[in-house]
Amino acid sequence: MRGDALKAWALILPSLVMLVAFTHWPAVATLWDSLYSTPRGSRPGIFVGADNYLDLLDDPVFFTALRNNAYYALVTIPASVLLSLVMALSVNAKFPGRALVRMAYFTPTILPMIAVANIWLFFFTPDYGLFDQIMGGLGFGRHNWLGDSATALPAMMLVAVWKEAGFFMIFYLAALQSMPPDLAEVARIEGSSRWNFFRRVTWPLLMPTTLFVCVNAVINAFRLIDHIVVMTRGGPNNATNLLLYHIYETGFRFWDTAAAATMTVALLAILGALAALQFGVLGRRTHYR
Amino acid sequence: MSTRRLEMIGAWVLGLLWVMPLAYAIWTAFHGSAYATHFSLTAPLTLINFPHAWDAAPFARYFLNTMILVAVVLVAQFALCTPAAYAFARMEFRGRDTVFAIVLLQLMVAPDVLLVANYRTMAQMGVVDTIGAIALPYLGSAFGIFLLRQTFRQVPQELDDAARLEGSSLLGRIWRVYVPLARPTYLAYGLVAVSYHWNNFLWPLVITNSVSTRPLTVGLSVFASTDQGIDWTIITAATLMTSGPLLLAFLLFQRQFVASFMRAGIR
Numbered sequence: 001m002r003g004d005a006l007k008a009w010a011l012i013l014p015s016l017v018m019l020v021a022f023t024h025w026p027a028v029a030t031l032w033d034s035l036y037s038t039p040r041g042s043r044p045g046i047f048v049g050a051d052n053y054l055d056l057l058d059d060p061v062f063f064t065a066l067r068n069n070a071y072y073a074l075v076t077i078p079a080s081v082l083l084s085l086v087m088a089l090s091v092n093a094k095f096p097g098r099a100l101v102r103m104a105y106f107t108p109t110i111l112p113m114i115a116v117a118n119i120w121l122f123f124f125t126p127d128y129g130l131f132d133q134i135m136g137g138l139g140f141g142r143h144n145w146l147g148d149s150a151t152a153l154p155a156m157m158l159v160a161v162w163k164e165a166g167f168f169m170i171f172y173l174a175a176l177q178s179m180p181p182d183l184a185e186v187a188r189i190e191g192s193s194r195w196n197f198f199r200r201v202t203w204p205l206l207m208p209t210t211l212f213v214c215v216n217a218v219i220n221a222f223r224l225i226d227h228i229v230v231m232t233r234g235g236p237n238n239a240t241n242l243l244l245y246h247i248y249e250t251g252f253r254f255w256d257t258a259a260a261a262t263m264t265v266a267l268l269a270i271l272g273a274l275a276a277l278q279f280g281v282l283g284r285r286t287h288y289r
Numbered sequence: 290m291s292t293r294r295l296e297m298i299g300a301w302v303l304g305l306l307w308v309m310p311l312a313y314a315i316w317t318a319f320h321g322s323a324y325a326t327h328f329s330l331t332a333p334l335t336l337i338n339f340p341h342a343w344d345a346a347p348f349a350r351y352f353l354n355t356m357i358l359v360a361v362v363l364v365a366q367f368a369l370c371t372p373a374a375y376a377f378a379r380m381e382f383r384g385r386d387t388v389f390a391i392v393l394l395q396l397m398v399a400p401d402v403l404l405v406a407n408y409r410t411m412a413q414m415g416v417v418d419t420i421g422a423i424a425l426p427y428l429g430s431a432f433g434i435f436l437l438r439q440t441f442r443q444v445p446q447e448l449d450d451a452a453r454l455e456g457s458s459l460l461g462r463i464w465r466v467y468v469p470l471a472r473p474t475y476l477a478y479g480l481v482a483v484s485y486h487w488n489n490f491l492w493p494l495v496i497t498n499s500v501s502t503r504p505l506t507v508g509l510s511v512f513a514s515t516d517q518g519i520d521w522t523i524i525t526a527a528t529l530m531t532s533g534p535l536l537l538a539f540l541l542f543q544r545q546f547v548a549s550f551m552r553a554g555i556r
Contacts, residue, residue: 114510
């Protein structure tokens with residue numbers, strides 16, 4: 001069987017090399033970089049220990065971004081997961097126009113976020129934009145949705161939920177459609193209410209899908225910042241600055257790579273903790289084959 | 290009114306809300322700029338926005354770049370994920386579960402987050418501002434390996450054994466037994482991968498800085514943020530142009546797409 005193990009490693013190696021080179025190694029290298037100063041010109045960075053972390057504690061924008069991102073994640077993750085489940089349940093039933101509705105839910109997923117951001121940018125435009133036209137029709141005055149720090153972040157959340165719910169729906173829909181139909185039949189004969197059936201049968205069976213969807217929703221809440229780049233650039237007054245956007249600005253506009261690396265470590269720590277939490281909480285109730 | 294009917298109306302309303310931004314984009318793209326902000330059923334239709342948008346930026350080149358990028362990523366991911374998925378699904382070796390867990394870590398730590406470190410790697414390799422550099426971080430895919438592994442595990446072991454008795458080599462068995470049976474998974478995964486890389490923005494934005502390497506998304510953002518002012522008709526025309534092919538592909542494959550995920554076994 002020694003030969004077999006060798007063959008298995010040969011099959012895995014190409015993937016493993018790519019994964020390690022561009023995911024695992026950079027993650028470790030980032031940790032290393034966070035202990036050095038930013039190299040300037042031909043001068044390499046010098047070892048500074050925890051200095052970058054102490055500097056980070058003095059960076060108010062970092063904490064704003066952290067708070068914004070926490071708020072953003074707390075709203076967009078449950079909202080998009082819940083909505084995707086509702087969508088999947090609704091198009092799992094038969095009704096006229098079902099295919100059209102399913103397509104409507106799904107189209108935002110296919111459109112590039114950057115293109116979508118352009119459309120939404122117009123929706124949020126004061127006076128002409130769709131939101132102001134509707135609000136105007138209802139008797140409200142003009143509002144600068146993206147220019148007001150109270151509404152800018154919620155506007156970004158709306159775009160994110162709109163974009164993602166349809167994608168997660170596909171996974172729920174696939175899971176729902178592969179459930180044996182006799183289960184529902186039996187429940188109906190026994191007189192179980194639909195809500196009871198959902199709570200006792202459907203929901204537990206959907207657990208692995210929920211875990212998978214949640215893992216994706218969490219990473220997206222920290223990874224997807226295309227709309228921020230296009231629509232607000234983190235403004236006004238950092239109201240929509242998210243962690244990765246702050247990292248991007250620090251690393252590629254101010255070229256302070258040491259500070260960017262330090263914040264990346266913080267982001268990795270958050271993602272790691274959330275992953276552990278999800279597998280701890282949801283994973284225990286999930287049965288993989 | 291029955292609950293069923295209420296639910297149906299709810300589904301319709303939600304669907305309508307969801308499709309509104311796209312519907313708006315289509316409406317604007319086919320009308321003169323005077324009608325971008327007020328709606329009128331009698332507004333004259335026009336196609337002029339599309340050639341205007343097409344000429345306003347090197348979109349032909351951007352299209353070519355995106356297609357090369359997507360093709361490279363897709364072929365490489367299939368070629369790399371397939372053997373790895375087979376090994377994880379059907380072979381016994383020491384450390385298998387540990388290595389699989391290490392692979393799955395990529396699901397939680399997407400390469401997108403590691404911009405700074407990956408940029409430096411590319412700079413050290415001297416490949417900054419190439420299409421290859423956009424693709425490299427994504428060639429290994431935990432998602433692809435996971436999905437194919439789930440599918441391969443459902444292939445009857447007897448088929449594998451039979452092929453082995455007939456003298457098929459390891460790679461021959463993967464190619465002739467597993468790959469054909471996993472075709473729906475390849476389709477589903479392929480569509481997800483194509484849309485991911487067609488739409489990917491931040492990493493290409495960081496790693497490219499010239500017309501000859503920029504994908505459509507970055508090209509579109511450069512176009513929309515510079516000299517266009519706020520001529521929404523041209524911007525929406527460009528927006529539709531850049532996502533058109535993808536939209537079409539999904540409309541064509543919609544049914545198979547859902548069916549594929551059902552069989553792929555993410556449940």
